[in-house]
Amino acid sequence: MSDPRLVLVAHGTRNPAGVEVIAALADAVAPHVGPVRVAFVDVLGPTPSEVLRDVDGPVVVVPAFLASGYHVHADVPREIAESGHDDVHVTRALGPDLDLARVLRDRLEQIGWTTGDRVVLAAAGSSDVRALDDVHTAADQLAAVTGSAVTVAYVATGEPRAADLVPTLKATGEKVFVASYLLAPGLFHTRLQSAGADGVTEPLGLHGGVVQLLVDRYREGVDVISAAAARSRRERPESGRQ
Incomplete structure (x- = not known):
């Protein structure tokens, strides 16, 4: 064969x-x-x-x-x-997969995140609860490999929206970094870059x-x-x- x-x-x-x-x-x-x-x-x-x-x-x-x-x-x-x-x-x-969580950690380190900084895992979102459950699993995996608090947010479908959550977290005085749970660049990633975080990772990409x-x-x-x-x-x- x-x-x-x-x-x-x-x-x-x-x-x-x-x-x-x-x-x-x-x-x-x-x-x-x-x-x-x-x-x-x-x-x-x-x-x-x-x-x-x-x-x-x-x-x-x-x-x-x-x-x-x-x-x-x-x-x-x-x-x-x-x-x-x-x-x-x-x-x-x-995804979700622990190997992707490690890629996200690497991406976060590239933009200046350090252990203890707040992380927002930002996904496109979905109307399918199975997909939303997977995003929360990805957040748990990212928290496990970073040792930081990880909060889920969405760009398009689902709540909370990254554009709303990031300013709320920033108002507490924390450093907030967005882990872009997107495979490739596009409109959704562009929206994340304007959310006001201390840093936004590149898409998982290559x-x-x-x-x-x-x-x-x-x-x-x-x-x-x-x-x-x-x-x-x-x-x-x-x-x-x-």
């Missing part, structure tokens, strides 16, 4: 810089896993179903989402079903820890596909056996 192809599925954005980050992530992962295809579930194409119809053999789909909401639980399975591809394994989403996590997700998927293929071979009746 040939190595499964990796299909990286992201949200999609009209911001060229955001699209470039996803393409750059695929390029960074490719030396470790082989050719990578990129698909988007919203805003622009190609869609996962379009990409999967163009790929032969086993496929590992990695949802490049920092929390698992409607897109991960509904859009991705629907796209796979519409593609008609019958050999696809979908891995866990990129950090080496993110690249390695994508590779790890792919390899998890390969292991599942390989195990399924091995079971199938064991269960298949031997040809010509009496």
Whole structure:
């Protein structure tokens, strides 16, 4: 069996810089896993179903989402079903994960945060409670690796809004740093930069820890596909056996 192809599925954005980050992530992962295809579930194409119809053999789909909401639980399975591809394994989403928490800590240190400074984990937000739960898990993980108080805020959907929370915390006299829980630059990150914090991290983007996590997700998927293929071979009746 040939190595499964990796299909990286992201949200999609009209911001060229955001699209470039996803393409750059695929390029960074490719030396470790082989050719990578990129698909988007919203805003622009190609869609996962379009990409999967163009790929032969086993496929590992990695949802490049920092929390698992409607897109991960509904859009991705629907796209796979519409593609008609019958050999696809979908891995866990990129986040939440302790490795991402370590990337966020690194990003915070780069902008002058020190242990004890207040941290706001700022996510895009979602109307799906499963995604919101994931963001709170990410905040707990970040608190564990930083030893600092971490408060959740959202840029678009959900409360409290980062634009409201940051000034409230600053009014107490604390230093407040925003950990941008966004994968790529765009409008949401621009809004965070105007919230009035003492510092705002860069999006997770092309950090080496993110690249390695994508590779790890792919390899998890390969292991599942390989195990399924091995079971199938064991269960298949031997040809010509009496």
